[in-house]
Amino acid sequence: MSSSTPAFEPLRITVVDSEACHFCEDAHRALATLAANYPLAVDTVAVRSEAGQALMARHRAPMSPLVLLGGTFFSSGRLPRRKLEKLLKSRYGDAPSTASATRGANNG
Numbered sequence: 001m002s003s004s005t006p007a008f009e010p011l012r013i014t015v016v017d018s019e020a021c022h023f024c025e026d027a028h029r030a031l032a033t034l035a036a037n038y039p040l041a042v043d044t045v046a047v048r049s050e051a052g053q054a055l056m057a058r059h060r061a062p063m064s065p066l067v068l069l070g071g072t073f074f075s076s077g078r079l080p081r082r083k084l085e086k087l088l089k090s091r092y093g094d095a096p097s098t099a100s101a102t103r104g105a106n107n108g
Contacts, residue, residue, distance in 0.1 A: 008092055010039040013074075016055050016066035018047040024065040027079040038088045 013031060017024035031042050045052045047064050056066055061076035068074060074084070 008039045010041040011088070011091065012070055013040055013042045014045060014055070014066075014068040014071070015042060016045045016047050016052045016061070016064060016068075018064040021064050023063070023078050027065045027067060030079055030081050030084075034084065034088065038092055 015024070015027055015031070017027070028042075028044075031040060034040060035042065045055060047053065047056060047066075055061075055068070056064075059066055059068070059073045059076070061073075063077045065079070066073075066076050067079060069087070
């Protein structure tokens with residue numbers, strides 16, 4: 001096993017967004033902030049793309065952004081930050097920073 005192996009499996013988040021969408025911009029900012037402390041893998045899909053339209057239809061999302069966690073519906077419209085933070089804390093504990101802090105020393 002390599003010492004550079006991440007301690008946590010990243011949570012795959014898919015954001016289906018649209019142009020000129022302030023909720024979408026807000027969601028991307030919030031996810032970027034959370035990604036500094038949690039292992040997140042964020043994919044963005046344009047709502048006008050074939051894949052974006054298929055996801056919106058499949059999950060019957062009334063508005064953008066549609067946010068999926070591990071392929072499962074999480075939210076549509078304004079991202080519920082507290083709900084997401086609570087989920088991340090329950091999954092990973094209190095902000096296990098995946099940046100340089102986890103690469104350095106282990107708190108064995």
